[in-house]
Amino acid sequence: SAMSLERRILQYVQQQALRGDPDSVMAAIDKFGWEREFAMNVGDVKGVILDRFVKETAPKTMLELGTYMGYSAIRTVRLLPETARFITVEFNQENAAVAKEMIAFAGLQNRIIQIMSDSAEVIPQLKTKYGVETLDMVFIDHWKDVYLRDIKLLETNELLRKGTVVVADNIIKPGAPDYADYVRTCGKYDSTFHESNYEYSNDIDGLEKSVYRG
Ligand SMILES: Oc1cc(-c2ccc(F)cc2)cc2cccnc12
Numbered sequence: 001s002a003m004s005l006e007r008r009i010l011q012y013v014q015q016q017a018l019r020g021d022p023d024s025v026m027a028a029i030d031k032f033g034w035e036r037e038f039a040m041n042v043g044d045v046k047g048v049i050l051d052r053f054v055k056e057t058a059p060k061t062m063l064e065l066g067t068y069m070g071y072s073a074i075r076t077v078r079l080l081p082e083t084a085r086f087i088t089v090e091f092n093q094e095n096a097a098v099a100k101e102m103i104a105f106a107g108l109q110n111r112i113i114q115i116m117s118d119s120a121e122v123i124p125q126l127k128t129k130y131g132v133e134t135l136d137m138v139f140i141d142h143w144k145d146v147y148l149r150d151i152k153l154l155e156t157n158e159l160l161r162k163g164t165v166v167v168a169d170n171i172i173k174p175g176a177p178d179y180a181d182y183v184r185t186c187g188k189y190d191s192t193f194h195e196s197n198y199e200y201s202n203d204i205d206g207l208e209k210s211v212y213r214g
């Protein structure tokens, strides 16, 4: 159809959800994912695990790599205080545009700093251009073949500190084996795998939670 999947989901949300109500926006995106078409959001099943990590960590400064439609940004920021700083990076301009409208519909545009650029460009600028000292939490959910590149960039740019929590989606499906192997064996993280289900499916997937040892 002429309209992209992401635009169709945005339209569905604007028709079904309540403006300014993040939970209703998430519910509409999840309903679409279960009942109509697959979309690569972290989803409601893995989302409950992500929620738990966010609540446990209570990050003051958080980075997300891979905004997509804004689902996990909305999901996460709804659990954070107004004072928290949440930065999300999306390389695909069309998806970033949809996310901007989705986040605005949820009423969270003042709580989320959206950057439309390549994470490899943004990470080295976080301290100088975005005033970040160190990150309390990171959610990695963009292209699987750059997970490892980007966590190493976070290390070399001294954005991690003792206790920083790095959560990564899709460890099983589609899988990020080089990343998983690195965080589990390099000696810099206490890493645990949390098995779950792939978004809007009964297939197996899971999140890796890696705490930087500093
Ligand atoms: O959660 C995700 C899932 C997939 C995915 C798409 C099609 C498949 F057949 C399998 C997996 C891609 C992602 C890309 C970026 C962030 N998350 C993704």
Ligand SMILES: [Mg+2]
Binding pocket: 040, 041, 042, 141, 169, 170
């Ligand atoms: Mg994902």
